[in-house]
Amino acid sequence: MTTTSTGDIDRVRVLAIEQSGWGRSFTFYQPRNLAFWVYVLLTASGALLFASRIGNTYGAYSRAILVTAAVFAVYGALLWWFTQHIDRYARQPTKILVVAFCWGGFAATWAMASYANTALIGIYGKLFGHAWAQDWGAGLAAPFTEETAKGFGLLLLIALAPRLVRTAFDGFILGAFLGLGFEIIEDIAYGMNSGAAQFGANQVDAALGTVFLRVATGATGHLLYTALFCAGLVYLLGRPAEPRRIGRGLLLIGTAMLLHGLWDSMANFAGAGIGAAIGLIVLIMAVALAIVVRVFALTVGREREFLADILAPEVATGAITSEEALAACGNAKARRAFRRAGADRAARRRRGHVLDAVHDLADALAAEHGEVTPRVEFARAEVARLRDGRPPSEAMLPVPL
Incomplete structure (x- = not known):
């Protein structure tokens, strides 16, 4: 290999490092960045709302809360490990993953989506009647309010770390952590609500039923939806290392919302009995997994190109x-x-x-x-x-x- 070609591949490597943001650190404290204060205000207010709800019910339902929190802490740790494991290329710093998780868990859940869901379902009730809103409100509210709330977290992360969020794969990974935070905190709340059934009698058994269902289906829940949504959002916006693809972005955003809506409307489609309900659950989960595997393969290609450019001089020498x-x-x-x-x-x-x-x-x-x-x-x-x-x-x- 000539000196000129060696110099060329060295320059390509430097360009790949610059474009990918690989190796850059993340600074959370940015007092001159408005995005920092928006993040802090909404995440802190959501965390306070969640803590207040736990505090108000802990005395009566402490066993259900503790069991639910313990199970979902372990479950969340496993999903965290798996999601971080698939980020094999321009790995995101752990600090930004924690920031994404906290936004999804507290700001998107408690400070935004909980209010927006109630308001939108109320509007549906006034437009189409209370019974219709009870049946279809969740499936036609949550996909819009919750995915938008989590997607807003990605916009804040882009504003806080523009040199780290460079590709659709970055959006995919950060979206997964935004969704994971939402899912774990929401699951704890669902377990707590189940423990309150029957006025707190057999609260652990009641909570474990909800825990089992959420654990069995969680891998195809918010983590998956928001990974798709945020990958689509990056395509829609475009980034320095990811050309803007409006059609692809809208398709992924719409797919995430459709899967979310189908899941939340499942009870309306499975009126034929328990067998139909189980079959529908399995079908939706299988389709969701197939889609996310395809999108992973679609988005990771750019990352592999960066890795190849970084390693090319090492092969040459x-x-x-x-x-x-x-x-x-x-x-x-x-x-x-x-x-x-x-x-x-x-x-x-x-x-x-x-x-x-x-x-x-x-x-x-x-x-x-x-x-x-x-x-x-x-x-x-x-x-x-x-x-x-x-x-x-x-x-x-x-x-x-």
């Missing part, structure tokens, strides 16, 4: 092999094929560690803006060490971040 780069930039099938190419179980496990090290090298290069620093050199050495199956050397100490 021999720091990583082209096979390793293709697997790291590929889908789950490509990564699995790379691991399975090992001669035995130990070799397959080692090849998996090599892929992790390649991603760590990309993280180091992005954090250092493509410059060769001790951190980058250490990451390169780790790739070579793991590829050769050598044990760690005492001289190879991690470089502090």
